[in-house]
Amino acid sequence: EIVLTQSPATLSLSPGERVTLSCRASQSIRSFLAWYQQKPGQAPRLLIYDASNRATGIPARFSGSGSGTDFTLTISSLEPEDFAVYYCQQRSNWPLTFGGGTKVEIK
């Protein structure tokens, strides 16, 4: 099983700040990584797939990068609606796995 480790667990930031979230895979997953955003009481929303492709309707302030084992989600300037939990997910191998999540909270 491929383990995805996200860091940090929690980030306390202010609107307008730039944020970088990390996801590390226990073995190479090439570029088969996605990022999701989840707000309380809601289902997750796909942000990025194949490491760097924005999903339909996702604002340009969200970007993804990386390949192999190290991946990054960057939000260039935090908007109030971006405070949420972010998960990474790999589709390289069964079982599909998610990272433990990073909570981005208001400072």
Next chain:
Amino acid sequence: EVQLLNSGGGLVQPGGSLRLSCAGSGFTFSSYAMSWVRQAPGKGLEWISTISGTGDSTYYIDSVRGRFAISRDNSKSTVHLQMKSLRAEDTATYYCAKGLNPLHDTSYIDWWGQGTLVTVSS
């Protein structure tokens, strides 16, 4: 617009059974793998099962293999999760989910149902 409507959750005793259903609309249902993902209260996301678009291939996480069975009826655009021998640790919100890529079993998820809560408790 794509819609996924979950149903079938509720309270069940340990060792009991429950069947979840999910009705899809707004897309060519038979072209997409469908999955179930769960989330225990206050915890992260856990993929548990996927079924291919044709229904010929199924995949499970080890912790549910042999206890859960995923199936689909493409004529009714529905996917089901039959759960038996339920345990307290199966308590979670269960999401039905649509794959992003048509005809790919391994996929990301671009649409999620609203989730249905399954509580396993005596």
